[in-house]
Amino acid sequence: MKHISFLTFFFPAKWYLSASLLCLSLISNLAWAQFKVEVSGVGLTQVPIAIASFKGEESAPQKTSVILSADLERSGQFRVVPNLGLSMDELSRPDHAMLRQRSADALVAGSSTRLADGRYEIRARLWDVVSGQARGDYRETVAAADLRLSAHRLADWVYERLTGEKGVFATRIAYITKTSNKYTLWIADSDGENAQMALTSAEPIISPSWSPNGTQLAYVSFESRKPVIYVHELATGKRKVMANFRGSNSAPAWAPDSNSLLATLSRDGGSQLYQIDVASGEAKRLTQNPGIDTEPSYSKDGSKIYFVSDRGGSPQIYRMNVNGTGAERVTFTGSYNISPALSPDGRWLTYISRVGGQFKVQVLNLSTGQANAITETSADERPSFAPNSKLIVYATVLQGREALMTSTLDGKIKARLAGQGGDIREPAWGPYR
Incomplete structure (x- = not known):
């Protein structure tokens, strides 16, 4: 049920079914009121x-x-x-x-x-x-x-x-829950408390992405019975359709200046990366690859784009110039690497790697090329960096329940943000307020 987000691009006709299956695993009881934070691990320099x-x-x-x-x-x-x-x-x-x-x-x-x-x-x-x-x-x-x-x-x-560094405790996270036939997008404090409902729908909601100034979220909703990208203004609740082209519209990611979004569209056949102007809604194609390109994200300075592609035969993470040229492979360990997220300081890349049938959060040092698994769990998904680059939030299954976790980059200190009787998915850590 997990990690279908990339695989669905191999079967465009089954996109709705596959994404629905993904979201069906978000089983949740929204009766919970607060999270309990459980911290584990021992650091060397605390x-x-x-x-x-x-x-x-x-x-x-x-x-x-x-x-x-x-x-x-x-x-x-x-x-x-x-x-x-x-x-x-x-x-x-x-x-x-x-x-x-x-x-x-x-x-x-x-x-x-x-x-x-x-x-x-x-x-x-x-x-x-x-x-x-x-x-x-x-x-x-x-x-x-x-x-x-x-x-x-x-x-x-x-x-x-x-x-001597900024803290991230006053920042927010976004995540998604499902209960019965209702999907809900939540905005919560960085510890998972004080959750506020941003959107509820009878159809799946996936892939929330924060704008750089923290005032808007882009996400994919299936309320039109197909994947459509929306931009949602958090203060007012106003929404704008950003991408509703023929085929699938998915995996939105903001540019550092908030003026455009990256997205995966299949409007011209295949699943390729496009840059969408927020003001006009016009989409410019960036990749021309016979395979699948998806899950894009910008570097902080906007000069590079990280993304997932199967152009080499299996899902791997690549990096290219902002105009779509100069693509080069970034991950070389493992045959299945997805869901890349770049640290705001540009030093680290976190992603999900399939290792022996298990899905684990990896942290890659971009200067040395050294990657390390930082979790003991086996069903991790969707890692996202805190804005100070010191912590990662991700979803996983722990003791038979789906939950949000935060971890230090070395994996030594973890905190479980466990819903009372509920399961949660698709976390995204917001910027500084």
Whole structure:
């Protein structure tokens, strides 16, 4: 039931049936309300950090310290020191000697205060336990409904203060579920919480792709009883048909400037790559290959296109110039490699490789050509990079249930975003807000 997305291009007449079969495996119970984050694995260079319970958070709708702890652990860069039992606000003076005895290098303490107008003021202080000095103060005032987002922003602030790199906790992911005869496209926080419905349909929805500014999603919907590419404005819900040519219209991917989309079309026979102008809807053919070219994506600077092709006899990942010239093969290990996603920093390529009948997430170092499988599961699909290039989200089957996972690039730290009684697919990690 998995990994049909590429194979369907070998049987254009059966596209609808095959894609329907793909989506039928998205069996889900939408009664779930939230995800539970389960972090596993041990990293070699994690920063041990203490997170105190925030003063006043016990009466708030969201507990800032709990969300902050889960975010930092999921990043793979931090290890939250357990069982400290600390409850402190940002003005409290820490017991640095005790914290050093517990091997903590840093501490976050703060408060969550409800104001007269119903909003909450979040304050926090970051301490360097080793030196005994404060590293900075954080403050923001938010509506009660934005407390979770505020905690993610605080986690991003702590992450950047201690690593020098941007965090991704306040970003979003898109994914798809199915229950009975209903398919739903969801937008959620990076930890899977706070899911908001963007679209529901009686027909399959596949291949969500974020615009670079995070305001729109492109995806494929079968509501017209054939695959059609839509562009969906998230703030208003307005939709625009972007590709409804003869045959199949699939695998949309945004250009870095948001002015065009890459897509796989079969309007002229075969399945080839096209560039579609978002304003006019005009499609320009990029590849002229007797085989199948699909699953395209741009490099961050827009100069290269990565895609999957069977031109060499089996599905492999290729790279070409933006005008369709100079195609060269990128993957050489394994006979079946699909679903490429390029890291925003341009250093890494993640994809799915079939190894001994199992489908695993691979990470390829583009400078060395070294590829490594980073999962122990056997039915992985659709990997997608976080905007800071440090984490990957993908779908898989774990303990008999389909779930979203995040992983560090070395595979050492994984977090399961497990729906309560539901299955989820087709994840796509959004850009910075």
